Amino acid sequence: MKVHLRKRRLRKSTKSNISYSLYLDIYYRKGKRKREFLGIYLEPQDTQTIRKEKLQLANNVKAKRMLELTHEEFGLPSKDRLKMNFVDYFKTQMDKKEGNTKMIWRNVYLYLEDYTDGHIPFSNVDKRWLEDFTEFLLTKVSIRSTYTYMTKIKCTLNEAVRDSIILTSPGNLLKPLKVPESSKDYLTIEEIQKIADTPFYNDEVKKAFLFSCFTGLRLCDLRKLKWTDIKETAYNGSGIKYTLTIQQNKTKNYTTVPLSETAYNLIKPKQNNDSLVFQLSKYHVSTQRVLNKLLEAAQISSKHITFHCARHSNAVMLLANGADLMTVKELLGHRDIKSTQIYAKVVNASKDKAVISLPTINL
Template identity: 30%
Template sequence: MYKFNKLVMLITLKHRKLNDGRLSLYVEFYKGSSVDENGKRIHIRDFEFLKLYLHNNPKTPAEKKENKEIQKLGENILAIRKAEYVQGKFKIRNTAKDKKRFLDYFSEITEEKINSVNNYGNWTSTLVHLKKVIPQNFLFEEIDENFIKKVKNYIDNEAKTKSDLPLSLNSKYSYFNKFKACLRNAFDEGYLSINYATRVKSFEQSESQREYLTYQELQRLAKASCKYEVLKKAFIFSCLTGLRWSDINALIWSEVREEGEISRVNFRQEKTDGVEYLYISKQAREILGDRKSGQDRVFKGLKYGVSFNNEIVRWCNRAEVNKHITFHSARHTNAVLLLENGADIYTVSKRLGHREIRTTAIYAKIVDQKMKEASELIPQLDLKI
């Protein structure tokens, strides 16, 4: 029978001499000792060999410099391992953070998204639903797998829309993923010792209906009157470039570049926070008008709100476009028109800033369906063969 001595784990950086004379760096995790039934003390250690090697007795300046850099790298890894130990890798919990209320934490994460209109809206909607299933004073120390299952079951079977209808599959997917993102963030910041986000499967995302304009419908829309000139310009610019509303709204003149007769926009994509370089057509550049000072908004006066959204509907009615068109439909329109006119799916995917080609493939299905429909457009012949 073993008797264990309890102590805080010691994590240290050490080296071992190899047969070829080099020194191999490794991290030692010393977990204490035990005494077996014969009275022999046994020390309990784990090791992580870093595959980093020092010169033994370095002679040249180059070897000394290399040793210094490798030693520093080893010390950085050691610091990471110590941080992981504190954050919970070895089941050590921060008792102060245990007492944090989960909904308070989720609210704080939500407010960090306030500058991203669409994303912020999704997070606030998720918070509304979570408040219906999670008690206000529920603490991080109470979180376990049953809690995660309870939240998922609520979203799947009990949560309702404002119209008292069951949530769509895409809404379930979106809300539960926000919940999981919060759990991941909490684990990274030391509020949880277990990353529960990796232990539960998300809802499947359904293939949503993507409304778009045909070339003829877009032409009619371009000729029809719109109450807000800036809205008309921004919408058609989106149809020609595929830019999202958030990126168009944030676009400033310093991001519009001229390269001879070619124009492009260099911008930081709001949704992914990635830097993008997008070439635009001459007609798209003409829509922007005369250049202003660098920090001026290109579409000054463009707003996100009910009045602008309602005007899109009225504008479509004037153009005799009988579809449920939103500003985001302009982005769908760009994708379909590019594919219809010969652009390959990879190029379209890159222009739209999609991370995965399968996202763009949805538009290819639309074009393929239109091709099938076109096969039946020629009237039937009275054949005698």
Template identity: 30%
Template sequence: MRTEIDNFISYLRGVKKKSENTVISYKRDLYKMAEYFEGMDIRNFSGAVGTNVNSYILYLERKGSAPSTISRNIASMKSFFHYLNQEGKIAREPTDLIKPPKVVKQLPGILSIEEVDLLLSQPSGKSLKDHRDKAMLELLYATGMRVSELINLKVNDVNMQLGYISCHENNGERAVPFGRAAKQALTKYIYNTRSSMVKDQSIDALFVNCSGKPMSRQGFWKLIKHYGEKAGISSDITPHTLRHSFAAHLVANGADLKAVQEMMGHSDISTTQIYANLTNNKIRDVYAKAHPRG
């Protein structure tokens, strides 16, 4: 069963050009499904029927999986069984009649401008690590890029003269501008710091760890958590928090939604619309608290 899953994963990478994060999620979801099916003595996907898939979804619910997690698992299974059907491996798709649970869209958590300033001021020392961390945090907030895009940046992706970064995701590319503060931190890191951290000069990754190897996703998560705690910010901070804050602050200050969509790399503007809704909710809260008849 895992051979079919591995073939599907290769198809996602080679043909569909899915991002590595998406591929990892699909593989994890489908391996767990295969393990459950094997426990039901189903040794081949051609023997799986809708009842088996429903049984697995109920199992996920009993485990306490969130509706968003179940919805993602259903999407993974639907895509996989559709692939098997197209390849002639199964006669019909057992997920045909399966409907994902309704997922309530949560408004993203964002930081205030004051909290962002506090967070970005934490790496203030003169060490190589401080210079690198400052550049990463400033660039993330200046561009709103995804953490996967940040850690996969190459030195040549930075156009310091024109002040923009080339982001690569899903075989696509977009140019995102950055401002004065990010340019200042990047200049110090690239021209004064990076060469001292990189031991192998053939490494073209923009951001490297203390061993001179490309920075990992997990490494950056630990970094931003550390500075959040150091700043005394009580809310949970992830790399995505700065991405959300970037978009929310732009929209709150009157930025055009279409421009924000392009900078964020959203394929659908309805995703970007969330930030406008967030701003509207804040306006309503202010009105309710301040208006004499609110």
């Protein structure tokens, strides 16, 4: 990689009155060439001192550009990139998200704007700043939400490392917040049966929720599920006739889920086209409002049930019926086994409760 300072004669020049435009001729290692005009001109009327100052200015720009290009070549951040606005960069990452995930990112963005007045350079986003922003969030939202919001900040910083804006992420220096373990609300098979038996005006939401109970699919994945994602399987003696394969919206990983008889009965007959299996609102709040009415009609009010609880219910049912943790992890598409182990604790608690409730006898 080389950078040369060159001059080009301007068209307005005459034989007795010659003017030049200064520019940088940049040669990259892979044969790419770029010209960068500096807007600095050598005029015939320039004194020797002025001409010397212009050339010095141009050489300063050349040296700066060489340093920046060297940083880029070796994956090091340049000073100009460190001046970039972290809030604007966070917004570019937010705009890539979809659905409920984007709503969470937007909440973080609004708090970030409030805390920084919309601007803070990357060079100022250090460990101390992150600790102060964490404390700010704790005055606004719960510790659990703060934990979630800070993961988005750390995710953005990790992306900035990949984009060679910063060398390392200061988020790695933070002590993780100790978040109290939350209980996972889920439905028992008896409660799921009550929902199935309840007549309801919105058959799409009802079927989609029950389908999630028996497949573990998230609402965002149900919205985009197409008939072409469901394939007939070759008979292998397991009794499974159909499986679905889908790229999870959250993790971007592909997961394959065998369909139980109940799951398939909820959507049969299978259509041979690429239309959507479920016609659901794109708004999470709207879908949850309909689900609340379904739960009310089924007289289930002792639990706080969201659409995501269908996924919890699926995990608990699988474990309670003998599935091992790794199998459940693969079916749910978890990245980390720790996410699956939470459900194992729920099942163990249910076992303890069942044993305690056994009748006693006189010995």
